[in-house]
Amino acid sequence: MPRKPYVGGNWKMNTDRVTGPALAREVAASAQANPGCEVAVFVPFPYLWAVGEAIGSAPVALGAQDCYFEPGGAFTGEVSLGMLQDCRVTDVLTGHSERRHVLGETDELINRKTLAVLEAGMTCVLCIGELLEEREAGQTDVVNERQLRAGLAGVTAVQMARVVIAYEPVWAIGTGKVATPEDAQAAHARCRAVLEDLYDSITADATRIIYGGSLKPANAAELLAQPDIDGGLVGGASLKGADFGPIVEAAGRA
Ligand code: 13P
Numbered sequence: 001m002p003r004k005p006y007v008g009g010n011w012k013m014n015t016d017r018v019t020g021p022a023l024a025r026e027v028a029a030s031a032q033a034n035p036g037c038e039v040a041v042f043v044p045f046p047y048l049w050a051v052g053e054a055i056g057s058a059p060v061a062l063g064a065q066d067c068y069f070e071p072g073g074a075f076t077g078e079v080s081l082g083m084l085q086d087c088r089v090t091d092v093l094t095g096h097s098e099r100r101h102v103l104g105e106t107d108e109l110i111n112r113k114t115l116a117v118l119e120a121g122m123t124c125v126l127c128i129g130e131l132l133e134e135r136e137a138g139q140t141d142v143v144n145e146r147q148l149r150a151g152l153a154g155v156t157a158v159q160m161a162r163v164v165i166a167y168e169p170v171w172a173i174g175t176g177k178v179a180t181p182e183d184a185q186a187a188h189a190r191c192r193a194v195l196e197d198l199y200d201s202i203t204a205d206a207t208r209i210i211y212g213g214s215l216k217p218a219n220a221a222e223l224l225a226q227p228d229i230d231g232g233l234v235g236g237a238s239l240k241g242a243d244f245g246p247i248v249e250a251a252g253r254a
Helices: 019-033 045-055 081-086 097-101 107-119 132-136 140-151 181-198 201-206 217-224 241-253
Strands: 006-010 038-043 060-064 091-094 123-128 163-167 208-212 231-234
Touching: 006 091, 006 163, 006 208, 006 241, 019 038, 019 045, 019 060, 019 241, 038 045, 038 091, 045 060, 091 107, 107 123, 107 140, 123 140, 132 140, 140 181, 163 181, 181 201, 181 208, 181 217, 217 231, 217 241, 231 241
Parallel strands: 006 038, 006 231, 038 060, 060 091, 091 123, 123 163, 163 208, 208 231
Antiparallel strands: none
């Protein structure tokens, strides 16, 4: 069965109470025009509710950039999955490179969050990817495999239907440097082989593996045309409707 492409806009620590909903309305229009692509926006916590209202009934999944795995209690500053669901969030990022490398999240913490997202019945976009020095040391596949195995520990094959893997080489994030379609395809194919080893070929074939790292309208079509690239996770280019729209369109066509 063909995999439906998934394109997420990761707004990171950008937008505000006015620009967030306005951007969401532009995203809603491009999602409506491209029904062949599943579209999500990952919004800063304070604006989730307003962005959800702006999306209305349009086919755009409301996403959070992070979560905490405990259901409630004395965890100052953290946000539970119940709170996110109360704000109509359906999709959650785990393991984003900025959370791993700027905020110091470990594979173990990322795994606990991933399991909690899935146990809450939500969609989890688990992000993985190697640092520049790891790539230069020929460690790309080793790092991806380690992050996949650790991140997915305890996740069942049934739950995998609600997992999207985002391969985001860290050296390509926000740098303007993009993986070549061949390099990205090779990394995605290796990730799919790891999923087959962890689960089975049906699960591996059904799982969306999306690319992130300086994805923009000019390079999207070529990357998204690769057989194992099933969409994208977009940072900078998701902040303008005029850039994000063409990426959604390219994914819908691929
Ligand atoms: P850029 O598209 O800005 O490189 O960011 C990618 C990313 O980190 C998406 O999660």
